[in-house]
Amino acid sequence: MMKRRTVLKGGLLAAAAGFAPARLRAEEGPYVLGTLFPMAGPNAEYGTIFTEGAELALKHVAEDKMLRRPIVLRAEDSEGTPQGGAVGMTKLVNVDHAIYVLIGFTGVSKAAAPIGARAKVITVNGGGVGPDLAGLSPYYWNVIPLASAEVQRIAPYLVSKGFKRLAMMYMNDPFGIGVFKAMQTELPKAGGQLVGSYTILPTDQQFAGVAARIRDTKPDAVYFASYGAQQAQIIKQLRDNGIDRQLVTYSGASIPSVLNLPQSEGLLFTAQTAAWSSQDPVTQRFLADWRKTHQSQPSTYHQNYYNAVRLFALLAQSLEQAGKPINGDTLRAELLRVRRFPLVGGEGTFDDLCDLSMPIDINTVHAGRIVKVA
Numbered sequence: 001m002m003k004r005r006t007v008l009k010g011g012l013l014a015a016a017a018g019f020a021p022a023r024l025r026a027e028e029g030p031y032v033l034g035t036l037f038p039m040a041g042p043n044a045e046y047g048t049i050f051t052e053g054a055e056l057a058l059k060h061v062a063e064d065k066m067l068r069r070p071i072v073l074r075a076e077d078s079e080g081t082p083q084g085g086a087v088g089m090t091k092l093v094n095v096d097h098a099i100y101v102l103i104g105f106t107g108v109s110k111a112a113a114p115i116g117a118r119a120k121v122i123t124v125n126g127g128g129v130g131p132d133l134a135g136l137s138p139y140y141w142n143v144i145p146l147a148s149a150e151v152q153r154i155a156p157y158l159v160s161k162g163f164k165r166l167a168m169m170y171m172n173d174p175f176g177i178g179v180f181k182a183m184q185t186e187l188p189k190a191g192g193q194l195v196g197s198y199t200i201l202p203t204d205q206q207f208a209g210v211a212a213r214i215r216d217t218k219p220d221a222v223y224f225a226s227y228g229a230q231q232a233q234i235i236k237q238l239r240d241n242g243i244d245r246q247l248v249t250y251s252g253a254s255i256p257s258v259l260n261l262p263q264s265e266g267l268l269f270t271a272q273t274a275a276w277s278s279q280d281p282v283t284q285r286f287l288a289d290w291r292k293t294h295q296s297q298p299s300t301y302h303q304n305y306y307n308a309v310r311l312f313a314l315l316a317q318s319l320e321q322a323g324k325p326i327n328g329d330t331l332r333a334e335l336l337r338v339r340r341f342p343l344v345g346g347e348g349t350f351d352d353l354c355d356l357s358m359p360i361d362i363n364t365v366h367a368g369r370i371v372k373v374a
Helices: 010-017 041-063 082-094 106-119 147-160 174-190 208-217 229-240 281-294 300-321 328-338
Strands: 004-007 031-037 071-077 100-103 122-125 140-142 165-171 193-200 221-225 246-249 268-272 340-343 346-349 360-366 369-372
Touching: 031 041, 031 082, 031 300, 041 071, 041 229, 041 281, 041 300, 071 082, 082 100, 082 106, 100 106, 100 300, 106 122, 106 140, 106 174, 122 300, 122 328, 147 174, 147 221, 147 268, 147 360, 165 174, 165 208, 174 193, 174 221, 193 208, 208 229, 221 229, 229 246, 281 300, 300 328, 300 340
Parallel strands: 031 071, 031 100, 100 122, 122 140, 165 193, 165 221, 221 246, 246 268
Antiparallel strands: 004 071, 268 360, 340 346, 360 369
């Protein structure tokens, strides 16, 4: 059964903006923002991380009294599946009347985007990285680099370090297939060779058989494209079954359950640059409040969903000041008019597809920490 969670920010934001949260006329009612994240099951860790970033942005929007109307955040559990994405998006659009939805995961996005597009609801992705998410819909925006860009970055790096023969494990879903196709293109261009490729299902938890087949190919490195709790099982079982080669993956590995796994030591993975050294006030405020509240370093996922909410507030603020209605068409027009916005990490620039451009780092895991190597 679809689990549904409603997070009401209206009281806090209404008070900050000078509104009472109840008995507002429809045209003066709250802005409804939705989230479509996995909130239970093997991928719930992502849902928690995504939500934490969005909630900090809501707190700052309220403190700064950026908008004249309050914000209500309504959450649907996507379950990390296309079916969950379609059901959850339908509820957010038709029942909650959300005008702006935060989403994650490639399969969820591909199922939900057409529903949002028909209703002209802006859908913003800060977690899914399937290469074909670019240009999915005029109302679907990305604030995260897609996996095609991550593969373009890692393939020549691996070859330059002597890892020319690569074996690959990948999910048999839109995300995994997209990453595999990108690797098929980029690795030979860099002078490398894909010596073995092995599909896995999202529900798989036993990988000894795949490990045996990988050993037979004698690769220099093993790249895996998975997500959620399954990643930790892949890493652990590859090591337990005698795979001592370099392990490589993408940004989905930047979660505590992977970073804190002893067998993850030395793992290489790509991720967008975390510009925590940026001295702009938006970044510094985000960092200071995050560290004060959580006593830890934020992840780029926290950054992405903070930026997604902040972007809505900046667009809505401009439209309010211009006396224009706030809907999918006006939000998109305003984004393409302005293009550049002060976000966490510095100024963010959006292209014609409404996608945010960001540089990509190559990182390793050392003692449970992320260390940039290139």
